Amino acid sequence: STEGCRAAVAWAAGKPLSVEEVEVAPPKAQEVRVKIVASGICRTDDHVLGGYFPNIEFPVIPGHEGAGIVESVGEGVTSVKPGDKVIPLCLPQCGECCFCLNPDSNYCIKSHFSESQNLMPDKTSRFTCKGKQIHHFLWTSTFAEYTVMPEYAVAKIDAAAPLDKVCLLGCGFPTGYGAAINTAKVKPGSTCAVFGLGGVGLSVVMGCKAAGASRIIAIDINKDKFAKAKELGATDCVNPKDFTKPIHEVLMEMTGLGVDYSFEAIGHKDTLKAAFESTTVGWGTFVIAGVAVGEQSLPGSPPPSLEKSVPKLVSDYMAKKFDLDALVSHTLPFEKISDAFDPTIAGKSNRTIVVF
CATH class of the missing domain: 3.40.50.720 (NAD(P)-binding Rossmann-like Domain)
Structure with a gap:
């Protein structure tokens, strides 16, 4: 069924985020709906708000550094099930393209460098607000309490992982x-x-x-x-x-x-x-x-990083191989998301996390 939930919508470039009630449609075949528990604030999200990326379409729900729990899955999904803890992948791994099949590559033809992720792969949106279609961002849109993404853009992680810390393993x-x-x-x-x-x-x-x-x-x-x-x-x-x-x-x-x-x-x-x-x-x-x-800016696109490494990074974090907690300088409730960018832009925050 369609879930009503809170999300931070960017209605237009140069406008601040607005916390709204949005409807999130159920996942279609090969899609997963995730209840986001925590999301990091990355400068890239701020760049989206500023309208610096010409290929992003408004209105949009930003956010790409999240962690959550699978709420429901569409037909044919096998890698995750409801209740699994996951990290959305802003650089997906389809596992089938020539890049994914090459062990020397961590790229994927489904990544935003190759195809638009403003809508789901079937070119429709799962988000509506006030009767309007809202665009996805990198297929993750973690500034929403529920978000839908393709199965290959989700990594299942250790069930014991603290989501308000491991969300940082999604990007930064x-x-x-x-x-x-x-x-x-x-x-x-x-x-x-x-x-x-x-x-x-x-x-x-x-x-x-x-x-x-x-x-x-x-x-x-x-x-x-x-x-x-x-x-x-x-x-x-x-x-x-x-x-x-x-x-x-x-x-x-x-x-x-x-x-x-x-x-x-x-x-x-x-x-x-x-x-x-x-x-x-x-x-x-x-x-x-x-x-x-x-x-x-320089011409050219930044090199993609990560993907299959995310579940292993979670395991390494749980084994205390690095101190991820040390990066979290501010934690705010989701309704204060508009304030969450301030410490980052002022240079007062290493990473700010918003928690639903």
């Missing part, structure tokens, strides 16, 4: 942690530089530490970020505002040759250039983990 944490572990393949004893210490940058720091880096230099113009970065594994913290010379020169002096690995977790062309110039000439690796928007 694996983007940063995976940039260090999977993309850069940071080697033990190496030197790393991390530009930008928001939720993604701090997750890069954790990944570098887990990989055994001996020196992790954390860089941000907000010195309030340094205590948390050190707690999570940074060995040095550098504020570019403390120097007159360019930051890459400072890093060269600190390291002699430059760093083995540098990571940009902001998405700003100046820091992208600085991060690139900070790496050592012979073997340095530079990884972009931030998404740029507007005038600062």
